[in-house]
Amino acid sequence: MAQGVMAIAEQRDGELRKISYEVVSEARRLADALGQEVIAVLLGANVKDKAGELGQYGADKVIVAEDPRLDPYTTDAYTAVLAEVVKANDPAVLIMGASVQGKDLAGRLSARLGVGMAQDCTAFSIEDGNLVAVRPIYAGKAYAKVTFKDGYPQMATARPNVMAVNEPDSSRSAEIQEAAVTLDDAALKTKVVEVIRDESGKIDLTEADKIVSGGRGVKGPEGFKVLEDLAAVIGASVGASRSAVDAGWRDHTDQVGQTGKVVSPNLYIACGISGAIQHLAGMSTSKVIVAINKDPDAPIFQKSDYGVVDDLFKVLPPLTEEVKKYL
Amino acid sequence: MNIIVCIKQVPDTETQIKIASDGKSIDQSDIKWVMNPYDEFGVEEALKIKEKFGGEVTVIGLGPKRVTESLRTALAMGADKAVLISDPALEGSDSIATAKALAAAIKGLEFDIIFTGQRGVDEDNGLVGAALAEFLDIPQFSIITKVEVAEDGKSVKVQRPVEGQTLVIESSLPALITAQKGLNEPRYASLPGIMKAKKKPLEEKTLADLGLDASEFGEGARKLQILELTPPPARQAGKIIDGDSPEAKAAELAKLLHEEAKVI
Numbered sequence: 001m002a003q004g005v006m007a008i009a010e011q012r013d014g015e016l017r018k019i020s021y022e023v024v025s026e027a028r029r030l031a032d033a034l035g036q037e038v039i040a041v042l043l044g045a046n047v048k049d050k051a052g053e054l055g056q057y058g059a060d061k062v063i064v065a066e067d068p069r070l071d072p073y074t075t076d077a078y079t080a081v082l083a084e085v086v087k088a089n090d091p092a093v094l095i096m097g098a099s100v101q102g103k104d105l106a107g108r109l110s111a112r113l114g115v116g117m118a119q120d121c122t123a124f125s126i127e128d129g130n131l132v133a134v135r136p137i138y139a140g141k142a143y144a145k146v147t148f149k150d151g152y153p154q155m156a157t158a159r160p161n162v163m164a165v166n167e168p169d170s171s172r173s174a175e176i177q178e179a180a181v182t183l184d185d186a187a188l189k190t191k192v193v194e195v196i197r198d199e200s201g202k203i204d205l206t207e208a209d210k211i212v213s214g215g216r217g218v219k220g221p222e223g224f225k226v227l228e229d230l231a232a233v234i235g236a237s238v239g240a241s242r243s244a245v246d247a248g249w250r251d252h253t254d255q256v257g258q259t260g261k262v263v264s265p266n267l268y269i270a271c272g273i274s275g276a277i278q279h280l281a282g283m284s285t286s287k288v289i290v291a292i293n294k295d296p297d298a299p300i301f302q303k304s305d306y307g308v309v310d311d312l313f314k315v316l317p318p319l320t321e322e323v324k325k326y327l
Numbered sequence: 328m329n330i331i332v333c334i335k336q337v338p339d340t341e342t343q344i345k346i347a348s349d350g351k352s353i354d355q356s357d358i359k360w361v362m363n364p365y366d367e368f369g370v371e372e373a374l375k376i377k378e379k380f381g382g383e384v385t386v387i388g389l390g391p392k393r394v395t396e397s398l399r400t401a402l403a404m405g406a407d408k409a410v411l412i413s414d415p416a417l418e419g420s421d422s423i424a425t426a427k428a429l430a431a432a433i434k435g436l437e438f439d440i441i442f443t444g445q446r447g448v449d450e451d452n453g454l455v456g457a458a459l460a461e462f463l464d465i466p467q468f469s470i471i472t473k474v475e476v477a478e479d480g481k482s483v484k485v486q487r488p489v490e491g492q493t494l495v496i497e498s499s500l501p502a503l504i505t506a507q508k509g510l511n512e513p514r515y516a517s518l519p520g521i522m523k524a525k526k527k528p529l530e531e532k533t534l535a536d537l538g539l540d541a542s543e544f545g546e547g548a549r550k551l552q553i554l555e556l557t558p559p560p561a562r563q564a565g566k567i568i569d570g571d572s573p574e575a576k577a578a579e580l581a582k583l584l585h586e587e588a589k590v591i
């Protein structure tokens with residue numbers, strides 16, 4: 001009988017990523033509802049010393065798989081190792097982050113295991129002993145409540161920044177177990193030949209706690225300066241609408257929306273963005289939304305918690321000064 | 328180079344979604360159907376590779392007859408031939424079953440590269456590409472913004488942006504690539520293209536033609552079951568901030584973000 005909630009942690013260059021704390025914390029809540037244990041899994045080259053930390057967030061056991069071929073991530077190597085770990089431990093539920101890596105891995109792993117998988121979920125619960133997941137579909141225009149049939153583990157990925165992180169408890173510790181890694185070199189067909197790092201130090205939009213985003217109303221690449229200034233003061237990342245990206249004012253990795261990134265920050269400030277349905281698709285799970293737009297009829301105001309009807313170039317500089325008072 | 332592009336037909340992104348009376352599906356009346364936007368990037372990239380290396384681009388769709396329109400759009404853009412997998416038993420299939428049917432159709436073809444969109448903008452699963460690659464036992468590259476096929480046509484190098492960095496990954500061919508925004512700018516179908524598309528081959532296949540067992544498809548075979556669809560949680564239009572000047576509004580906003588919303 002499948003038992004336990006498995007959470008796949010994610011690391012980069014040996015450092016645990018925030019999504020790891022999110023999935024382990026969520027796994028703890030689900031395991032408590034099932035009356036079962038949390039098994040966290042950590043893969044990488046030299047990651048064992050980080051494993052204990054996952055215990056503080058709720059893991060009972062941490063399975064560590066170490067191998068130079070597990071850093072950096074490749075679909076082949078991770079799927080091979082995880083398929084073994086899952087078979088050996090037979091968990092009832094398996095969750096991981098809906099990060100770029102997690103989405104890629106979950107797709108391949110669920111196909112290999114032949115089980116259903118719910119992608120990019122915003123809420124989980126246990127009903128009648130089964131995982132029930134809520135996932136936005138049609139770009140957030142509907143929410144689907146789904147569950148699983150036939151087979152374990154019941155697999156899902158969690159949208160980053162949505163699941164609450166437990167307060168770390170330093171008195172809690174987890175049993176650390178090393179997994180024997182058997183990787184067949186011939187089966188490893190893909191190879192990471194280069195890692196191009198973004199040296200700007202800016203936090204990726206999908207992980208950002210605050211985002212200041214600009215649209216066509218910003219009027220040009222130079223116009224983003226006032227957004228960057230506010231972002232620097234409040235510790236935000238800068239996003240953009242498709243119009244701003246297609247005009248070449250910002251890189252496509254900055255695009256928020258249906259064909260861009262889906263973000264869930266605590267604060268989203270939309271500047272000179274009209275609020276087209278495809279833009280809303282990417283940011284409607286933000287906790288607090290602010291719109292600054294000179295058109296009082298812009299649809300974005302219907303979705304915003306706070307609206308300022310005015311010229312963004314006149315509002316942002318004093319706003320940047322005002323927020324300093326509270327920091 | 329033989330390239331296959333899998334195409335999904337989805338509701339136009341402007342479509343207002345209405346939940347059907349069963350509470351588990353969407354009301355399909357009044358929907359304008361279009362090619363999944365991510366698949367357009369796949370078609371464009373396939374055409375570019377063909378222009379450089381020669382060969383053939385085959386587009387494959389799955390679903391009801393109306394999907395033919397999206398396949399014709401791809402043919403009008405420049406693809407050479409199309410296959411439509413259509414069978415009433417497919418209705419309600421989940422991503423794994425969809426990938427299984429696509430794999431069966433592709434197994435009989437020669438291919439070097441397969442493109443799918445990184446996700447369908449309807450169910451937003453992002454699963455078909457990975458499952459298809461698994462069933463065909465080939466490597467997959469997901470969420471890709473750059474594709475470079477080696478001069479000898481035997482391997483491929485791709486770029487995948489992940490949070491804060493970009494991975495450059497390589498493998499031998501055949502491989503499957505899921506297309507992401509940034510990969511290219513899809514071309515429009517030209518008028519001569521549209522005329523030519525009418526004469527290009529479009530083959531239709533049922534599950535039986537593919538040697539598949541209908542009981543493994545459709546609603547009843549779903550591993551992921553939909554219990555309920557609901558409208559998104561309502562967001563009330565919030566406060567419009569009053570003030571005589573932009574400065575006054577800025578001050579009031581900062582105060583509210585600090586005191587009320589507690590995010591600053």
Ligand SMILES: Cc1cc2nc3c(=O)[nH]c(=O)nc-3n(C[C@H](O)[C@H](O)[C@H](O)COP(=O)(O)OP(=O)(O)OC[C@H]3O[C@@H](n4cnc5c(N)ncnc54)[C@H](O)[C@@H]3O)c2cc1C
Pocket residue numbers: 214215216217218240241242243244255256257258259260261271272273274275276277278279282292293294295298310311312313340364
């Ligand atoms: C298939 C498809 C996918 C798409 N995907 C996306 C996506 O991922 N993301 C996305 O954003 N869009 C997407 N779009 C495009 C979307 O439909 C809109 O065209 C786009 O979001 C509009 O961008 P915008 O709000 O910046 O520009 P506009 O709609 O032009 O709005 C500009 C706003 O700025 C305001 N403004 C102008 N000057 C000022 C000023 N000085 N101060 C304050 N306000 C000012 C105006 O009042 C206006 O409301 C997609 C479209 C399609 C068809």
